[in-house]
Amino acid sequence: MMMKTIIKDTLALVVITVVAGLCLSTVHELTADTISAAEAEERLASYRVVFPEAKDFEPADIPSGVSLPDGVTVGEALYALGESGEKLGCVISSTSANGYGGNITLSVGVDLNNTVTGMTVTAMSESPGFGSHCQDDEFQEQFKGVSGEVRYVSGGKSAPNEIDMISGATFTSSAVTDAVNGALKTAGELLGGETR
16 A cells, blocks of 8 residues: 555656646746847847947957967957948957856957957856955946056056956956956957057
8 A cells, every 4th residue: 555655656746847847848948039139138238338339249250369368268259330330349258267256257348449448247256245346337447448468456556557456356356357358369369450
């Protein structure tokens, strides 16, 4: 009698698990396109923030052989286009794996002079109250207008390519500047023949 109960309960659990799995799979299939479209729109919004003069964006091939800082990868590159389709610069999505909490992903706009037009953190998992300040406007605004290799400093910047680090967040500050430097190097390769 006990064996019949165990078999009956096991079959009931198997049926419930299969039905639940099918339901989850169906929901995933129904929402996958919507989620993908929302993610694409979110990326596009971040590109418009970092390159507000652009009227449109066109995919660019990520150049191979660019010497990026350790732990930095480039996920996407787009040309920023003006009213009549002329190239104004590019937008790069770069990620540093060296944040305190892991990956930090940025969108960085770079004009034809290889100068940062804007930077925004699009994904991170840094410590609240410390590294999470990399998403603060005050920190991100420092990158606007910077060209050359960006360096972070403590106690006040004294050169145009320096930014004030986030207090208590050395790993985060280093990871963000590395990701921006990776974007600048990639943009330099993409726009090499088109810089002013």
